[in-house]
């Protein structure tokens with residue numbers, strides 16, 4: 468419990484330092500979420516909450532890391548759809564909006580994407596994925612949760628907004644390499 472308190476304090480310190488305060492961080496990211504929804508998803512996305520979570524949120528019971536520092540939680544009986552952002556994402560005001568967008572694509576895919584949506588993208592996207600994941604097992608694992616439809620949408624958005632595609636696809640993992 469004490470360690471959890473310490474982690475929360477650490478997160479608050481980080482938010483104060485990087486964003487000015489926790490409130491300002493929520494304000495900025497919520498505003499970005501709304502403008503992304505308008506500009507990139509035709510204002511069709513249902514509400515998705517943004518939540519800041521400590522690092523331990525991303526470790527399983529065995530202490531293994533389960534994510535690169537962010538996670539999309541689909542809506543359930545207990546909670547609304549939520550995008551969870553951890554310290555490794557929140558430590559950069561440049562990275563956090565891109566990771567937010569990545570998780571919004573998951574939300575879009577789960578709640579809105581139709582089978583009819585054309586999921587075509589240039590073969591350079593596959594080349595990029597293979598290049599970043601030098602380990603084919605890791606590449607396969609990643610692809611299992613990022614469909615062609617996801618890739619097509621990410622490619623479309625990265626082109627439209629001039630966002631580095633590798634960062635949009637891998638976020639933090641990519642930056643740390």
Ligand SMILES: [Zn+2]
Nearest residue numbers: 569573612613
């Ligand atoms: Zn993802």
